Amino acid sequence: MKGSSGNGAALLLIPAIAFIVLLFLYPFGYGLFTSLTLADGSFSLANYGRFFSDARDLRTIGVTLGIALPVTLLAVGMAVPLSYHMRRGVPGEKLITFFLIVPVTLGTVLVSEGMLSFMGPNGWLNQLILALRLADKPIRFTHNYAGVAISVGLQGFPYAFLMLLGYISGINPDLEKASRMLGANNWQTFWKVLFPLMVPGIAIAFCLNFVMAFSVFPSAVLLGQPSGPQRVIALAAYQWAFEKFNFNAAAAISMIMAAIELLVIAIVLGWRSKMYKGASIVGKG
Amino acid sequence: MRFRPRFGNALFMLAIAAFVFVVLGILLTVVLNSLSKGWYSGLLPKTLTTEWYKYASEDHDVPQLIGVTFVAAIADVLIGLLIAFPAAYALARSEFRGKSLLLSLFLLPMIVPPMAYGIPLAMLCYKLRLAGRIMGTIVVNLVPIVPFMILVLMPFIEQVGTNLESAAKMLGARRGTIFRRILIPLTTPGILTAGILSLVKSISMFELSYLVVGGRNQTIVVALFSDAYAAGARPPQAVDALAVVYFLIAMTCLLISLRFVSPTQMVFKLK
Numbered sequence: 186m187k188g189s190s191g192n193g194a195a196l197l198l199i200p201a202i203a204f205i206v207l208l209f210l211y212p213f214g215y216g217l218f219t220s221l222t223l224a225d226g227s228f229s230l231a232n233y234g235r236f237f238s239d240a241r242d243l244r245t246i247g248v249t250l251g252i253a254l255p256v257t258l259l260a261v262g263m264a265v266p267l268s269y270h271m272r273r274g275v276p277g278e279k280l281i282t283f284f285l286i287v288p289v290t291l292g293t294v295l296v297s298e299g300m301l302s303f304m305g306p307n308g309w310l311n312q313l314i315l316a317l318r319l320a321d322k323p324i325r326f327t328h329n330y331a332g333v334a335i336s337v338g339l340q341g342f343p344y345a346f347l348m349l350l351g352y353i354s355g356i357n358p359d360l361e362k363a364s365r366m367l368g369a370n371n372w373q374t375f376w377k378v379l380f381p382l383m384v385p386g387i388a389i390a391f392c393l394n395f396v397m398a399f400s401v402f403p404s405a406v407l408l409g410q411p412s413g414p415q416r417v418i419a420l421a422a423y424q425w426a427f428e429k430f431n432f433n434a435a436a437a438i439s440m441i442m443a444a445i446e447l448l449v450i451a452i453v454l455g456w457r458s459k460m461y462k463g464a465s466i467v468g469k470g
Numbered sequence: 471m472r473f474r475p476r477f478g479n480a481l482f483m484l485a486i487a488a489f490v491f492v493v494l495g496i497l498l499t500v501v502l503n504s505l506s507k508g509w510y511s512g513l514l515p516k517t518l519t520t521e522w523y524k525y526a527s528e529d530h531d532v533p534q535l536i537g538v539t540f541v542a543a544i545a546d547v548l549i550g551l552l553i554a555f556p557a558a559y560a561l562a563r564s565e566f567r568g569k570s571l572l573l574s575l576f577l578l579p580m581i582v583p584p585m586a587y588g589i590p591l592a593m594l595c596y597k598l599r600l601a602g603r604i605m606g607t608i609v610v611n612l613v614p615i616v617p618f619m620i621l622v623l624m625p626f627i628e629q630v631g632t633n634l635e636s637a638a639k640m641l642g643a644r645r646g647t648i649f650r651r652i653l654i655p656l657t658t659p660g661i662l663t664a665g666i667l668s669l670v671k672s673i674s675m676f677e678l679s680y681l682v683v684g685g686r687n688q689t690i691v692v693a694l695f696s697d698a699y700a701a702g703a704r705p706p707q708a709v710d711a712l713a714v715v716y717f718l719i720a721m722t723c724l725l726i727s728l729r730f731v732s733p734t735q736m737v738f739k740l741k
Contacts, residue, residue: 219593299496302503309495309498310495423589423681435589
């Protein structure tokens with residue numbers, strides 16, 4: 186019985202394994218190989234050397250981290266208290282979650298396109314700001330850092346929020362009641378009981394959000410200055426591949442992107458394991 | 471003590487209101503701009519026109535764009551289900567050595583930025599002459615879809631008890647029959663959820679499609695990006711007209727999907 190079900194499982198897994206090998210591992214390995222060779226096929230580290238010695242390319246790392254890290258921190262940082270507030274539902278919850286999911290569903294391209302008019306110098310946002318006398322002249326939200334950051338944040342915040350909302354509503358409410366019964370106030374209950382339980386969720390939400398923000402591409406092109414201060418690493422990789430047709434250089438940048446990404450994830454998961462030890466107390470309730 | 475929750479409530483409502491204002495503002499400006507003429511200042515456009523839609527439809531083969539978008543999205547959902555369902559079943563039902571390793575391997579595409587694996591994948595697509603065809607778009611977008619489907623499907627399969635399956639097996643049903651007559655009907659809600667969520671996601675997938683795009687076989691969101699990128703090549707209102715077409719499609723799919731799923735399911739479910 187056991188043996189047969191094991192074989193069956195192996196058979197059922199074949200399509201998925203073939204899929205992951207052919208469409209993910211193989212391309213990734215091919216990219217790694219390409220990044221370590223030159224156009225004539227000889228092995229070399231020159232593609233990496235070129236990236237790290239080209240000041241214009243090297244600074245894309247800082248530019249991208251400079252967008253992705255603050256935006257992700259802010260998005261997750263805002264999502265934690267807001268999802269905590271909504272953990273037992275609030276009036277109009279359906280409508281609120283609907284508005285949150287809209288920018289995620291529509292995607293960066295439409296959001297960035299719309300931001301160009303809405304947040305432009307004559308857009309509604311600036312008209313409101315001028316009418317409320319918050320500034321004497323229109324504030325620039327487009328074609329600069331703010332534009333890219335807002336556009337990435339508009340995608341990232343709902344994503345983190347809905348993810349944490351799903352997570353927090355799964356935490357056993359008895360734990361909170363117990364904490365209150367033992368005399369803890371709201372603040373203590375949040376910091377000492379709920380927050381530690383939320384840490385694994387926060388860590389994953391941060392990682393997935395960071396992945397999205399780190400490969401920011403359409404928003405940087407449409408809302409930033411893609412040839413200068415907002416030339417992000419994904420754009421550099423794209424330009425080497427499809428504008429200069431140097432696939433070896435492009436592959437090296439892809440590998441560097443993946444390495445930075447995995448490094449950040451490793452740091453976050455390290456923080457998580459330091460913060461969170463009691464796996465069993467999340468409890469199924 | 472009573473003051474604090476009220477204060478929290480006000481802050482919460484303020485944050486949500488600001489967010490809704492921005493989202494609605496963005497969408498309404500796109501719609502109004504696509505219908506306006508000479509709207510450079512003021513709260514509302516002075517003259518309304520539909521000429522930008524005419525312009526956009528002469529500029530692009532819009533039915534073709536919509537067709538490619540849907541063909542690619544539906545193909546991704548169907549192929550994705552064929553790959554993900556058996557895998558999710560095997561992962562949900564059987565214990566074997568290396569299971570958690572395999573699961574993390576399946577989820578790996580979620581934590582690597584799409585551009586990082588997308589560029590080598592696109593290079594392979596060019597080599598295999600898949601780029602520029604619908605097939606290329608379908609293939610690249612499968613990569614994020616399948617892990618997502620496995621994650622969505624697994625809890626649904628875990629919920630279905632093994633009793634019915636064992637009974638059917640005892641009565642001599644073969645594996646294929648069990649799948650067809652018992653498992654698939656019982657997990658229909660899960661299949662529906664995974665399918666609908668992936669369909670909504672596929673329609674708006676941009677980065678990977680953009681890397682293998684070519685000629686007439688582009689999805690509507692890729693065409694929209696290229697138009698917006700080449701600002702100046704056409705009036706911004708015409709770009710917004712195409713944006714509205716895309717917005718209507720994505721919104722319709724979202725509204726239909728929300729009859730079956732809740733917004734929290736649109737993001738990865740955390741366990």
